[in-house]
Amino acid sequence: MAVVVLDNVTTWDVGLTHERLSRRNPSTVVFRQHPNSTHRHILSDAEDNEVQDIIQFQITGLTSVEILQEEFLNQDADFLYPKLFQLLPPSLKLDPRQDEELVHQIIARANGVLLDYSKYFPTAVNLLMRVYLNIVTTHILSLEFEGEDHTFTPAAQSAIAALKEGRLNSSSTDTCTICLEDFPVGSSVTCMPCYHIFHRQCIVEWLNNSHYCPVRRFKMPA
The missing domain is CATH 3.30.40.10 (Zinc/RING finger domain, C3HC4 (zinc finger))
Structure with a gap:
Protein backbone atom coordinates (compact mmCIF):
# COMPACT_ATOMS: atom_id res chain seq x y z
CA MET A 1 0.00 0.00 0.00
CA ALA A 2 1.09 3.59 -0.62
CA VAL A 3 -0.29 6.91 0.57
CA VAL A 4 -1.34 9.40 -2.10
CA VAL A 5 -2.36 12.95 -1.17
CA LEU A 6 -5.50 13.78 -3.17
CA ASP A 7 -6.12 17.27 -1.82
CA ASN A 8 -5.11 19.78 0.86
CA VAL A 9 -7.71 22.10 2.41
CA THR A 10 -6.58 24.95 4.69
CA THR A 11 -8.81 27.01 7.00
CA TRP A 12 -7.97 29.47 9.76
CA ASP A 13 -9.17 31.72 12.55
CA VAL A 14 -7.59 35.11 13.24
CA GLY A 15 -7.68 36.75 16.65
CA LEU A 16 -6.07 39.83 18.15
CA THR A 17 -5.10 40.70 21.68
CA HIS A 18 -4.16 44.32 22.32
CA GLU A 19 -2.69 46.46 25.04
CA ARG A 20 -1.53 50.03 25.40
CA LEU A 21 2.16 50.89 25.16
CA SER A 22 3.90 53.64 27.07
CA ARG A 23 5.37 55.67 24.22
CA ARG A 24 5.49 59.26 23.17
CA ASN A 25 3.84 60.60 20.02
CA PRO A 26 3.38 59.85 17.21
CA SER A 27 0.95 57.05 17.98
CA THR A 28 2.03 53.69 16.62
CA VAL A 29 0.58 50.19 16.40
CA VAL A 30 3.06 47.34 16.86
CA PHE A 31 2.14 43.91 15.48
CA ARG A 32 3.67 40.69 16.81
CA GLN A 33 2.68 37.08 16.50
CA HIS A 34 0.87 35.57 19.49
CA PRO A 35 2.98 32.81 21.10
CA ASN A 36 -0.01 30.41 21.18
CA SER A 37 -0.50 30.43 17.41
CA THR A 38 -0.73 26.89 16.03
CA HIS A 39 -0.88 25.01 12.73
CA ARG A 40 -2.61 21.62 12.85
CA HIS A 41 -2.27 19.02 10.11
CA ILE A 42 -5.20 16.58 9.95
CA LEU A 43 -4.71 13.40 7.91
CA SER A 44 -8.07 12.15 6.64
CA ASP A 45 -8.84 8.98 4.71
CA ALA A 46 -10.62 9.84 1.44
CA GLU A 47 -12.61 6.61 1.37
CA ASP A 48 -14.29 6.72 4.79
CA ASN A 49 -13.59 10.38 5.69
CA GLU A 50 -12.13 9.29 9.04
CA VAL A 51 -9.31 11.20 10.71
CA GLN A 52 -6.17 9.07 10.68
CA ASP A 53 -3.81 11.37 12.56
CA ILE A 54 -3.49 14.94 13.88
CA ILE A 55 -0.13 16.69 14.09
CA GLN A 56 0.18 20.12 15.68
CA PHE A 57 3.02 22.60 15.39
CA GLN A 58 3.53 25.91 17.10
CA ILE A 59 3.77 28.83 14.67
CA THR A 60 6.87 30.79 15.57
CA GLY A 61 7.61 34.27 14.27
CA LEU A 62 10.06 36.83 15.61
CA THR A 63 9.15 39.68 13.28
CA SER A 64 7.66 42.88 14.74
CA VAL A 65 5.89 45.28 12.41
CA GLU A 66 5.37 48.93 13.38
CA ILE A 67 2.92 51.17 11.53
CA LEU A 68 1.82 54.70 12.38
CA GLN A 69 -1.84 54.61 13.36
CA GLU A 70 -2.64 57.48 11.02
CA GLU A 71 -1.14 55.53 8.13
CA PHE A 72 -2.96 52.36 9.11
CA LEU A 73 -6.36 54.08 9.16
CA ASN A 74 -5.82 56.18 6.02
CA GLN A 75 -3.80 53.94 3.71
CA ASP A 76 -5.29 51.19 1.54
CA ALA A 77 -4.59 47.45 1.69
CA ASP A 78 -1.92 47.70 -1.04
CA PHE A 79 0.18 49.77 1.37
CA LEU A 80 -0.48 47.60 4.44
CA TYR A 81 -0.22 44.14 2.86
CA PRO A 82 3.59 43.90 2.33
CA LYS A 83 4.16 45.14 5.88
CA LEU A 84 1.84 42.67 7.64
CA PHE A 85 2.80 39.82 5.31
CA GLN A 86 6.07 39.71 7.25
CA LEU A 87 4.14 38.20 10.20
CA LEU A 88 3.53 34.97 8.25
CA PRO A 89 6.51 32.59 8.51
CA PRO A 90 7.46 30.64 5.33
CA SER A 91 6.87 27.36 7.23
CA LEU A 92 3.09 27.85 6.78
CA LYS A 93 3.50 27.00 3.08
CA LEU A 94 0.27 28.70 2.06
CA ASP A 95 -0.42 29.59 -1.56
CA PRO A 96 -0.46 33.30 -2.56
CA ARG A 97 -4.26 33.50 -2.52
CA GLN A 98 -4.40 32.12 1.02
CA ASP A 99 -1.63 34.48 2.13
CA GLU A 100 -3.61 37.41 0.76
CA GLU A 101 -6.88 36.37 2.43
CA LEU A 102 -5.15 35.79 5.78
CA VAL A 103 -3.37 39.17 5.78
CA HIS A 104 -6.56 40.98 4.79
CA GLN A 105 -8.36 39.38 7.74
CA ILE A 106 -5.61 40.65 10.05
CA ILE A 107 -6.00 44.14 8.57
CA ALA A 108 -9.77 44.09 9.03
CA ARG A 109 -9.55 42.95 12.67
CA ALA A 110 -6.90 45.53 13.52
CA ASN A 111 -8.85 48.30 11.79
CA GLY A 112 -11.88 47.53 13.97
CA VAL A 113 -9.79 47.69 17.14
CA LEU A 114 -8.22 51.04 16.17
CA LEU A 115 -11.58 52.59 15.31
CA ASP A 116 -12.95 51.55 18.71
CA TYR A 117 -9.96 53.11 20.47
CA SER A 118 -10.37 56.36 18.54
CA LYS A 119 -13.89 56.74 19.97
CA TYR A 120 -12.72 56.68 23.58
CA PHE A 121 -9.18 58.03 23.26
CA PRO A 122 -9.19 61.08 20.98
CA THR A 123 -5.54 61.73 21.79
CA ALA A 124 -2.71 59.54 20.55
CA VAL A 125 -2.60 55.95 21.82
CA ASN A 126 0.18 53.45 21.16
CA LEU A 127 -0.91 49.83 20.93
CA LEU A 128 0.69 46.40 20.88
CA MET A 129 -1.36 43.88 18.89
CA ARG A 130 -0.57 40.18 19.07
CA VAL A 131 -1.92 38.27 16.10
CA TYR A 132 -3.30 34.85 17.08
CA LEU A 133 -3.45 32.32 14.23
CA ASN A 134 -5.26 28.99 14.44
CA ILE A 135 -4.57 27.32 11.10
CA VAL A 136 -5.83 23.86 10.12
CA THR A 137 -4.71 22.01 7.00
CA THR A 138 -6.65 18.85 6.19
CA HIS A 139 -4.78 16.41 3.94
CA ILE A 140 -7.14 14.07 2.06
CA LEU A 141 -5.31 10.77 1.65
CA SER A 142 -5.91 7.70 -0.46
CA LEU A 143 -4.42 4.25 0.12
CA GLU A 144 -3.37 2.62 -3.12
CA PHE A 145 -2.03 -0.88 -3.79
Missing part, protein backbone atom coordinates in the same frame (compact mmCIF):
# COMPACT_ATOMS: atom_id res chain seq x y z
CA GLU A 146 1.39 -1.30 -5.35
CA GLY A 147 2.36 -4.43 -7.23
CA GLU A 148 5.91 -4.61 -5.88
CA ASP A 149 7.15 -4.16 -2.33
CA HIS A 150 10.51 -2.45 -2.13
CA THR A 151 10.37 -2.10 1.65
CA PHE A 152 14.10 -2.62 2.13
CA THR A 153 15.19 -0.14 -0.52
CA PRO A 154 16.82 2.89 1.17
CA ALA A 155 15.48 6.38 0.56
CA ALA A 156 17.56 8.78 -1.51
CA GLN A 157 20.03 10.77 0.58
CA SER A 158 18.80 14.00 -1.02
CA ALA A 159 15.26 13.21 0.14
CA ILE A 160 16.47 12.49 3.70
CA ALA A 161 18.46 15.73 3.79
CA ALA A 162 15.38 17.69 2.66
CA LEU A 163 13.21 16.56 5.60
CA LYS A 164 11.80 19.52 7.53
CA GLU A 165 12.49 20.27 11.18
CA GLY A 166 9.78 21.46 13.59
CA ARG A 167 9.09 22.05 17.27
CA LEU A 168 6.11 20.67 19.20
CA ASN A 169 4.06 22.86 21.48
CA SER A 170 2.77 22.06 24.96
CA SER A 171 -0.50 20.50 23.78
CA SER A 172 1.14 17.68 21.83
CA THR A 173 0.93 14.05 23.01
CA ASP A 174 2.81 12.54 20.09
CA THR A 175 5.20 9.60 20.37
CA CYS A 176 8.02 8.62 18.05
CA THR A 177 6.66 5.39 16.55
CA ILE A 178 10.18 4.08 15.86
CA CYS A 179 11.68 4.21 19.38
CA LEU A 180 8.24 4.51 21.11
CA GLU A 181 9.45 7.37 23.32
CA ASP A 182 7.26 10.42 24.01
CA PHE A 183 8.31 13.85 22.76
CA PRO A 184 9.00 16.26 25.63
CA VAL A 185 7.32 19.66 25.50
CA GLY A 186 9.09 21.91 22.99
CA SER A 187 11.22 19.10 21.59
CA SER A 188 12.65 19.23 18.08
CA VAL A 189 11.17 16.75 15.60
CA THR A 190 11.65 15.78 11.98
CA CYS A 191 8.59 15.78 9.72
CA MET A 192 8.06 13.40 6.80
CA PRO A 193 6.26 14.68 3.66
CA CYS A 194 3.20 12.70 4.89
CA TYR A 195 3.37 14.83 8.09
CA HIS A 196 4.27 12.04 10.50
CA ILE A 197 6.95 13.11 12.96
CA PHE A 198 9.94 11.32 14.49
CA HIS A 199 13.22 11.94 16.24
CA ARG A 200 15.76 12.96 13.61
CA GLN A 201 18.14 10.12 14.43
CA CYS A 202 15.32 7.55 14.38
CA ILE A 203 13.84 8.47 10.99
CA VAL A 204 17.23 8.91 9.31
CA GLU A 205 18.30 5.44 10.44
CA TRP A 206 14.95 4.03 9.28
CA LEU A 207 15.12 5.67 5.84
CA ASN A 208 18.63 4.40 5.33
CA ASN A 209 17.03 0.94 5.25
CA SER A 210 13.54 1.57 3.86
CA HIS A 211 12.06 4.37 1.75
CA TYR A 212 8.58 3.93 3.27
CA CYS A 213 7.20 5.90 6.22
CA PRO A 214 6.97 3.47 9.18
CA VAL A 215 3.41 4.64 9.98
CA ARG A 216 1.39 4.79 6.75
CA ARG A 217 3.87 3.54 4.14
CA PHE A 218 4.22 6.86 2.35
CA LYS A 219 6.89 6.24 -0.30
CA MET A 220 9.99 8.47 -0.37
CA PRO A 221 12.19 8.81 -3.47
CA ALA A 222 14.68 5.95 -3.62
Whole structure:
Protein backbone atom coordinates (compact mmCIF):
# COMPACT_ATOMS: atom_id res chain seq x y z
CA MET A 1 0.00 0.00 0.00
CA ALA A 2 1.09 3.59 -0.62
CA VAL A 3 -0.29 6.91 0.57
CA VAL A 4 -1.34 9.40 -2.10
CA VAL A 5 -2.36 12.95 -1.17
CA LEU A 6 -5.50 13.78 -3.17
CA ASP A 7 -6.12 17.27 -1.82
CA ASN A 8 -5.11 19.78 0.86
CA VAL A 9 -7.71 22.10 2.41
CA THR A 10 -6.58 24.95 4.69
CA THR A 11 -8.81 27.01 7.00
CA TRP A 12 -7.97 29.47 9.76
CA ASP A 13 -9.17 31.72 12.55
CA VAL A 14 -7.59 35.11 13.24
CA GLY A 15 -7.68 36.75 16.65
CA LEU A 16 -6.07 39.83 18.15
CA THR A 17 -5.10 40.70 21.68
CA HIS A 18 -4.16 44.32 22.32
CA GLU A 19 -2.69 46.46 25.04
CA ARG A 20 -1.53 50.03 25.40
CA LEU A 21 2.16 50.89 25.16
CA SER A 22 3.90 53.64 27.07
CA ARG A 23 5.37 55.67 24.22
CA ARG A 24 5.49 59.26 23.17
CA ASN A 25 3.84 60.60 20.02
CA PRO A 26 3.38 59.85 17.21
CA SER A 27 0.95 57.05 17.98
CA THR A 28 2.03 53.69 16.62
CA VAL A 29 0.58 50.19 16.40
CA VAL A 30 3.06 47.34 16.86
CA PHE A 31 2.14 43.91 15.48
CA ARG A 32 3.67 40.69 16.81
CA GLN A 33 2.68 37.08 16.50
CA HIS A 34 0.87 35.57 19.49
CA PRO A 35 2.98 32.81 21.10
CA ASN A 36 -0.01 30.41 21.18
CA SER A 37 -0.50 30.43 17.41
CA THR A 38 -0.73 26.89 16.03
CA HIS A 39 -0.88 25.01 12.73
CA ARG A 40 -2.61 21.62 12.85
CA HIS A 41 -2.27 19.02 10.11
CA ILE A 42 -5.20 16.58 9.95
CA LEU A 43 -4.71 13.40 7.91
CA SER A 44 -8.07 12.15 6.64
CA ASP A 45 -8.84 8.98 4.71
CA ALA A 46 -10.62 9.84 1.44
CA GLU A 47 -12.61 6.61 1.37
CA ASP A 48 -14.29 6.72 4.79
CA ASN A 49 -13.59 10.38 5.69
CA GLU A 50 -12.13 9.29 9.04
CA VAL A 51 -9.31 11.20 10.71
CA GLN A 52 -6.17 9.07 10.68
CA ASP A 53 -3.81 11.37 12.56
CA ILE A 54 -3.49 14.94 13.88
CA ILE A 55 -0.13 16.69 14.09
CA GLN A 56 0.18 20.12 15.68
CA PHE A 57 3.02 22.60 15.39
CA GLN A 58 3.53 25.91 17.10
CA ILE A 59 3.77 28.83 14.67
CA THR A 60 6.87 30.79 15.57
CA GLY A 61 7.61 34.27 14.27
CA LEU A 62 10.06 36.83 15.61
CA THR A 63 9.15 39.68 13.28
CA SER A 64 7.66 42.88 14.74
CA VAL A 65 5.89 45.28 12.41
CA GLU A 66 5.37 48.93 13.38
CA ILE A 67 2.92 51.17 11.53
CA LEU A 68 1.82 54.70 12.38
CA GLN A 69 -1.84 54.61 13.36
CA GLU A 70 -2.64 57.48 11.02
CA GLU A 71 -1.14 55.53 8.13
CA PHE A 72 -2.96 52.36 9.11
CA LEU A 73 -6.36 54.08 9.16
CA ASN A 74 -5.82 56.18 6.02
CA GLN A 75 -3.80 53.94 3.71
CA ASP A 76 -5.29 51.19 1.54
CA ALA A 77 -4.59 47.45 1.69
CA ASP A 78 -1.92 47.70 -1.04
CA PHE A 79 0.18 49.77 1.37
CA LEU A 80 -0.48 47.60 4.44
CA TYR A 81 -0.22 44.14 2.86
CA PRO A 82 3.59 43.90 2.33
CA LYS A 83 4.16 45.14 5.88
CA LEU A 84 1.84 42.67 7.64
CA PHE A 85 2.80 39.82 5.31
CA GLN A 86 6.07 39.71 7.25
CA LEU A 87 4.14 38.20 10.20
CA LEU A 88 3.53 34.97 8.25
CA PRO A 89 6.51 32.59 8.51
CA PRO A 90 7.46 30.64 5.33
CA SER A 91 6.87 27.36 7.23
CA LEU A 92 3.09 27.85 6.78
CA LYS A 93 3.50 27.00 3.08
CA LEU A 94 0.27 28.70 2.06
CA ASP A 95 -0.42 29.59 -1.56
CA PRO A 96 -0.46 33.30 -2.56
CA ARG A 97 -4.26 33.50 -2.52
CA GLN A 98 -4.40 32.12 1.02
CA ASP A 99 -1.63 34.48 2.13
CA GLU A 100 -3.61 37.41 0.76
CA GLU A 101 -6.88 36.37 2.43
CA LEU A 102 -5.15 35.79 5.78
CA VAL A 103 -3.37 39.17 5.78
CA HIS A 104 -6.56 40.98 4.79
CA GLN A 105 -8.36 39.38 7.74
CA ILE A 106 -5.61 40.65 10.05
CA ILE A 107 -6.00 44.14 8.57
CA ALA A 108 -9.77 44.09 9.03
CA ARG A 109 -9.55 42.95 12.67
CA ALA A 110 -6.90 45.53 13.52
CA ASN A 111 -8.85 48.30 11.79
CA GLY A 112 -11.88 47.53 13.97
CA VAL A 113 -9.79 47.69 17.14
CA LEU A 114 -8.22 51.04 16.17
CA LEU A 115 -11.58 52.59 15.31
CA ASP A 116 -12.95 51.55 18.71
CA TYR A 117 -9.96 53.11 20.47
CA SER A 118 -10.37 56.36 18.54
CA LYS A 119 -13.89 56.74 19.97
CA TYR A 120 -12.72 56.68 23.58
CA PHE A 121 -9.18 58.03 23.26
CA PRO A 122 -9.19 61.08 20.98
CA THR A 123 -5.54 61.73 21.79
CA ALA A 124 -2.71 59.54 20.55
CA VAL A 125 -2.60 55.95 21.82
CA ASN A 126 0.18 53.45 21.16
CA LEU A 127 -0.91 49.83 20.93
CA LEU A 128 0.69 46.40 20.88
CA MET A 129 -1.36 43.88 18.89
CA ARG A 130 -0.57 40.18 19.07
CA VAL A 131 -1.92 38.27 16.10
CA TYR A 132 -3.30 34.85 17.08
CA LEU A 133 -3.45 32.32 14.23
CA ASN A 134 -5.26 28.99 14.44
CA ILE A 135 -4.57 27.32 11.10
CA VAL A 136 -5.83 23.86 10.12
CA THR A 137 -4.71 22.01 7.00
CA THR A 138 -6.65 18.85 6.19
CA HIS A 139 -4.78 16.41 3.94
CA ILE A 140 -7.14 14.07 2.06
CA LEU A 141 -5.31 10.77 1.65
CA SER A 142 -5.91 7.70 -0.46
CA LEU A 143 -4.42 4.25 0.12
CA GLU A 144 -3.37 2.62 -3.12
CA PHE A 145 -2.03 -0.88 -3.79
CA GLU A 146 1.39 -1.30 -5.35
CA GLY A 147 2.36 -4.43 -7.23
CA GLU A 148 5.91 -4.61 -5.88
CA ASP A 149 7.15 -4.16 -2.33
CA HIS A 150 10.51 -2.45 -2.13
CA THR A 151 10.37 -2.10 1.65
CA PHE A 152 14.10 -2.62 2.13
CA THR A 153 15.19 -0.14 -0.52
CA PRO A 154 16.82 2.89 1.17
CA ALA A 155 15.48 6.38 0.56
CA ALA A 156 17.56 8.78 -1.51
CA GLN A 157 20.03 10.77 0.58
CA SER A 158 18.80 14.00 -1.02
CA ALA A 159 15.26 13.21 0.14
CA ILE A 160 16.47 12.49 3.70
CA ALA A 161 18.46 15.73 3.79
CA ALA A 162 15.38 17.69 2.66
CA LEU A 163 13.21 16.56 5.60
CA LYS A 164 11.80 19.52 7.53
CA GLU A 165 12.49 20.27 11.18
CA GLY A 166 9.78 21.46 13.59
CA ARG A 167 9.09 22.05 17.27
CA LEU A 168 6.11 20.67 19.20
CA ASN A 169 4.06 22.86 21.48
CA SER A 170 2.77 22.06 24.96
CA SER A 171 -0.50 20.50 23.78
CA SER A 172 1.14 17.68 21.83
CA THR A 173 0.93 14.05 23.01
CA ASP A 174 2.81 12.54 20.09
CA THR A 175 5.20 9.60 20.37
CA CYS A 176 8.02 8.62 18.05
CA THR A 177 6.66 5.39 16.55
CA ILE A 178 10.18 4.08 15.86
CA CYS A 179 11.68 4.21 19.38
CA LEU A 180 8.24 4.51 21.11
CA GLU A 181 9.45 7.37 23.32
CA ASP A 182 7.26 10.42 24.01
CA PHE A 183 8.31 13.85 22.76
CA PRO A 184 9.00 16.26 25.63
CA VAL A 185 7.32 19.66 25.50
CA GLY A 186 9.09 21.91 22.99
CA SER A 187 11.22 19.10 21.59
CA SER A 188 12.65 19.23 18.08
CA VAL A 189 11.17 16.75 15.60
CA THR A 190 11.65 15.78 11.98
CA CYS A 191 8.59 15.78 9.72
CA MET A 192 8.06 13.40 6.80
CA PRO A 193 6.26 14.68 3.66
CA CYS A 194 3.20 12.70 4.89
CA TYR A 195 3.37 14.83 8.09
CA HIS A 196 4.27 12.04 10.50
CA ILE A 197 6.95 13.11 12.96
CA PHE A 198 9.94 11.32 14.49
CA HIS A 199 13.22 11.94 16.24
CA ARG A 200 15.76 12.96 13.61
CA GLN A 201 18.14 10.12 14.43
CA CYS A 202 15.32 7.55 14.38
CA ILE A 203 13.84 8.47 10.99
CA VAL A 204 17.23 8.91 9.31
CA GLU A 205 18.30 5.44 10.44
CA TRP A 206 14.95 4.03 9.28
CA LEU A 207 15.12 5.67 5.84
CA ASN A 208 18.63 4.40 5.33
CA ASN A 209 17.03 0.94 5.25
CA SER A 210 13.54 1.57 3.86
CA HIS A 211 12.06 4.37 1.75
CA TYR A 212 8.58 3.93 3.27
CA CYS A 213 7.20 5.90 6.22
CA PRO A 214 6.97 3.47 9.18
CA VAL A 215 3.41 4.64 9.98
CA ARG A 216 1.39 4.79 6.75
CA ARG A 217 3.87 3.54 4.14
CA PHE A 218 4.22 6.86 2.35
CA LYS A 219 6.89 6.24 -0.30
CA MET A 220 9.99 8.47 -0.37
CA PRO A 221 12.19 8.81 -3.47
CA ALA A 222 14.68 5.95 -3.62
